[in-house]
Amino acid sequence: MIKVLAINGSYRGDGITDQSVEALAQALELDGAEVEIILLREHPIEFCLNCRACTQKPGEVLGKCVIHDSMQELIDKIEKADCYILAAPTNFGSVTAIFKRFMERLAVYAYWSWDMNGPQFRKAQATKKKALLVSSCAAPGILGRCFFGTGKQLKMTVKTIGAEVVGSLFTGMIAKQQHPKLPERVKTKIKAFAKRLI
Numbered sequence: 001m002i003k004v005l006a007i008n009g010s011y012r013g014d015g016i017t018d019q020s021v022e023a024l025a026q027a028l029e030l031d032g033a034e035v036e037i038i039l040l041r042e043h044p045i046e047f048c049l050n051c052r053a054c055t056q057k058p059g060e061v062l063g064k065c066v067i068h069d070s071m072q073e074l075i076d077k078i079e080k081a082d083c084y085i086l087a088a089p090t091n092f093g094s095v096t097a098i099f100k101r102f103m104e105r106l107a108v109y110a111y112w113s114w115d116m117n118g119p120q121f122r123k124a125q126a127t128k129k130k131a132l133l134v135s136s137c138a139a140p141g142i143l144g145r146c147f148f149g150t151g152k153q154l155k156m157t158v159k160t161i162g163a164e165v166v167g168s169l170f171t172g173m174i175a176k177q178q179h180p181k182l183p184e185r186v187k188t189k190i191k192a193f194a195k196r197l198i
């Protein structure tokens with residue numbers, strides 16, 4: 001059975017990001033996949049220390065972080081999954097801070113010894129696993145997709161873990177209600193969208 005790992009960086013229970021990820025998970029499960037959703041807000045991980053201890057050894061084997069928290073468990077799940085959903089709302093033109101904190105701890109996926117100017121992705125040559133991106137914003141979706149940093153940051157996360165983006169769902173004009181409900185047109189889109197992953 002295909003294992004899908006969804007990593008959701010929304011702060012809000014039952015917000016648009018949660019509803020989008022849940023709807024995607026339901027569609028994927030109907031198509032026979034097994035979906036695990038990680039809510040980063042329930043998964044405490046520390047900030048990266050920028051010590052680069054994890055980036056010093058070359059090769060495809062991931063580096064080891066000096067911080068012993070639940071990030072390792074998350075990395076094990078990433079490695080075991082066949083494909084991904086990466087989700088974060090847009091806050092101040094970017095992914096949420098909690099998603100950024102998760103991203104920075106993915107430094108273990110880079111080889112960057114002290115004599116190198118920049119990092120190399122350990123998984124750059126790996127077989128590509130598929131990933132779907134999910135975000136939402138107050139602005140129209142097209143603006144969110146083209147002008148905010150969120151899309152770029154979600155894409156960078158996908159590249160870092162050795163996967164490739166097969167679709168992105170940006171739901172815009174969604175912030176005028178305290179408890180917004182996922183519009184029917186988005187629910188319909190999600191059903192088709194899920195098929196790109198599996």
Ligand SMILES: Cc1cc2nc3c(=O)[nH]c(=O)nc-3n(C[C@H](O)[C@H](O)[C@H](O)COP(=O)(O)O)c2cc1C
Pocket residue numbers: 010011012014015016017018089090091092093094136137138139144174175
């Ligand atoms: C602190 C904060 C900052 C935000 N910044 C932006 C922004 O820069 N651009 C935008 O279009 N929407 C922005 N929004 C709106 C959210 O992206 C939008 O409400 C989103 O759907 C929230 O996701 P959620 O429903 O999963 O909580 C912001 C919301 C908050 C609370």
